Amino acid sequence: MSVPPIEFPILSTILLCPVIALLAVLLTPGRYTTAIKLVSLVASAATLVLSIWLCLAFNAKDPSFQYIERLDWVRSYGIQYANAVDGLNVAMILLTAIVIFCGILVSWGVTYRTKDFFANMLFLVAGVFGVFMTTNLFFFFLFYEVAVIPMYLLIVIWGSTNKQYAAMKLTLYLLLGSALMFAGFLYIYSLPDARTFDLLAIKQQVTFSPMVQNILYISLFVGFGVLAACFPFHVWSPDGHVAAPTAASMLHAGVLMKLGAFGILRIGVYLFPDGARFWAPTIAVLALCNIVYGAMVATQQRDLKYIIGYSSVSHMGIVLLGIATMTVSGFNGALFQMFSHGIMTALFFACVGFIYDGCHTRMLDELGGLSKTAPRISAFFIIAGLCGLGLPGMGSFVAELLVTVAAIGTYPVIGITSLLALLVTAYYVLSAVQKVFYGPENHHHKDFKDINGFQFIPRAVLVGCLIFFGVFPQIFLDWVNASTRALLGA
């Protein structure tokens, strides 16, 4: 299928959709809730359509940046509003668009401070799009901060379960990460060869000594790794997942965590390939901790959201392990896992949020027999769970296959040990399914209403994506392959 190249600045258009919608929402009086929701929905639908178009028009054979847009902002400091797309971010843009579209649909029932809620969502998603698109380090930092602040508000105002603590913890962690990251950026800027924040210019102009590469890479890795929930910096993430409202959890686990892994690839590996090689074995060990330790801890959780939170820790470990292999297949697998985990975990939260709203509890022991009470939402949760345990035919299976093959080939012991997680994941997912959805019906939740046709749509979209890319993985790989190859110089 060949779609002609797009003639207008597509990336800025995608970025502007939520921004314009945000302004529109802010100007609308709060009592017109339907209008606010519709505006948000239209904007997110527009980004979804545009990102699909971008994916189709994107030239996958070309490893370099495409659709470059540049606008000087502060010329003397080399600060440019600059966007571009390549194999690394094209799928991430699509992921963000899918998740926000479904997130808006899922939040249709928000009644408390509706206007503020949707404004925050749009603000957040604009930041996320910005981070994925930009090729300027300053804007990278800026958009990153833009994404963090609304998340704090979303959790504190609309959250549940110890929300103040979780929101503060999350924010402090992420700011710690961004401080490390920004320190690194400033150091790079201060180098005599650089004097710019432009990623491509830095790559071309500056040669980093091995020592500098090692130090800068690890400090960036820690900065981004916090966001990707790398062990031992992961504890903010389950708490944050649990406290956040449904749509925020979806964006948080679905997209925000991917920003970290994306940053490692986009900036860390791109600028400091030798540093990345130097630290790769260490990172592989940390990733293994994520994978196995996260899965083990998940078996001990009693709150459905905590189980998903720790499963995210485990699954993000697969992304990190893929990065640590420093191979094309490993990188492809990592990107694939980012995408499919993003969709899967969004589906998870879209289901758990609904169950919590209806049953007012997420504790395993207080639920039971939900398949009888609400077969449709249960089916969606179980599908997400099956994807989580790596069932073939779903995206995660392919991602895990790519990463596992690369990991076993590169670090046999670590790779083989990581297979344990397949077993543990099956155990905790199916145990949770058994407790919550199977067994005799719980009479407290007799009047829990199943999802209707409208609420069906976002969840069905997510399932459709999981299965589509699970059955046709090469479509995804074709997008990313040229760029990961170039990134590794292979």
Added chain:
Amino acid sequence: MDLTLLWTIQLAPLAVFALIFILPKNARGIAPLLGLTGSAAAAVSALCFLLAHAGKAGQPALHYSVDWLTIDLPAAWPLGKAVSGTLKAGFLLDPLNLLMITLVTVISFFVQLFSFYYMREDESRPRYFAYLSFFSFAMTGLVLASNLLQTFMFWELVGLASYLLIGFWYTKPSAAQAARKAFVLNRLGDLGFYLGIVILFVGLGTLDFTGLGKDAVLSALGPTLAMAAGLLVLTGVMGKSAQFPLHIWLPDAMEGPTPVSALIHSATMVAAGVFLLVRAYGVFSASEVTLEVILLLGCVTGLIGALLATRQRDIKKILAYSTVSQLGLMAAGVGAHAPQAAMFHLTTHAFFKSCLFLTSGAFIHRFHSNDIWTIARGGGRKDLVPMLTLTVGLLSLCGLPPLSGFFSKDLILEAAKHHGLAAFAACVAVSVLTAYYSFRLLFIVLFARPTAGHGHGHHAHGHDAGGHHEDLLGGLSRALPLLLLAALSIYAGFLGSPMTHSPILVWLGGHEAHFDPAMAVKTLVIIAVGCAIAFALHRDPDASEKKLESSKGPWAMLVDRRFFIDDAFVWVTKQVGLRIASFFDLMDRWLVNGVLVNGTSYRIADLGRLAVRLQSGSLQGYLACGLAVLAVTLLWLTGGSSR
């Protein structure tokens, strides 16, 4: 044309699965009809394909594949060479899986037909037929797959279908538990399978069955790694085909509806492991050690299954343990260098065991009990059609000539005999035990005195006398599959009998079987011994029931506790797995989160409190501080200038 037929076989059940869920609620009544149509389409296509290609030995009938996923790695463990390969997706049709696909689709059709009768009072009927169709889709995918990874993918999907159907009545906690147990134990086996696939892929750069010949595997991997790969793939087989010690999920799987047990947990899915042993025979035969291990596992499994079957009172449990035991025999056949014989036994077993399971379903549905004594006292023997098929099935199971079981089991015994005395002895012991538990079941049902006032039996009787609404459709869908499968259990043996020059064996690439009168006599002796013991012990079913309930010896305990294998798994899970998990959980709570994260924040708060103390509000203090700072600054400045 061929390809269209294959796509029909593969996709018709999937389409039915999807359709049933899309249907509006009030139209879901047609789900059984849809399921039946889908499976009929698949079965007819498979038969057409078989007719077009039967008899052409050697050449694959069709090989069709597309690229699915590219993988490339620089120097990869364990060979340290670069790997750049494309994983394919496609169909590879050769005599072996042509046989298997016919088996699967035909039995699938019979089971759907029988389910028509068995499930018609269940309100979740649409879901049942949807799952059953999904199973057919996954199973045909497994059989048609052109490479090992594709097999693995569908292998997991049939596992999912099995999970969903075991847990079909999920409100029953025991069903939900059994479903999880089946999936997790299969997953345990699949870990090894997965790793084996990775090693094979790294070594050979391809996973196509055409490239997995013995020589190719040996030359690419060397003897040690070839052995490792074979043993690893074998663990997957152990999970799926319920080989010791992973067999423990299969008896629990009987929580599912009985037609499901017939289709998935006896005839087709559990046989997939044996099918894989034959399909990827090159991988296993690359190392003699692997084959020996397969033989050993097969014998142990055969013995354990048969021993456990002797003390069950649940008709489905008897059949389940019998399945375990027969799967062991098939594996032993592969291990004894007779893959064609194993495949032949798989075929006949599929017919007579699904016949037996459907028969048990017919009994269970009528007498509302799984207990053989209850069925017997309720008047099981008067229920003519199931009684007839039960007899045929059981006789075929113990291998009475000229029923189908005789020919296939004979070949395995012969292969074992060629291989060594120990293997032969084990197989003979399994056969004696098989004859014993088969006749035990038969005698109890035949000889029990019907008691009019006995529990469920009475209820069932009243039901019948009061005109049980066995309409024509229900009666047909009850009797037809039973009778047809019984007929197949009788005649399928001629596919591999010496009298007909064993077409199936030749077709699968083996040798024609030779009639060995001595062997036939041995078989008869084996059956006679088993029958005699069964007669001695069970000619009075009331007494034998009392004896079963009252026996407390160590042997009885050992069998009743299933040789403590389940307990061992539970112990490892609870005492090792979950202990480690709970340790990690505590570590996460107290060390990572408590000490490191919250600890840091508390220390920062402490620092803040220290700073607060400085803000005492006492002017003297501020003044003193200010003066001190001023003094230090002055000293520093003057010191600096004087240097």
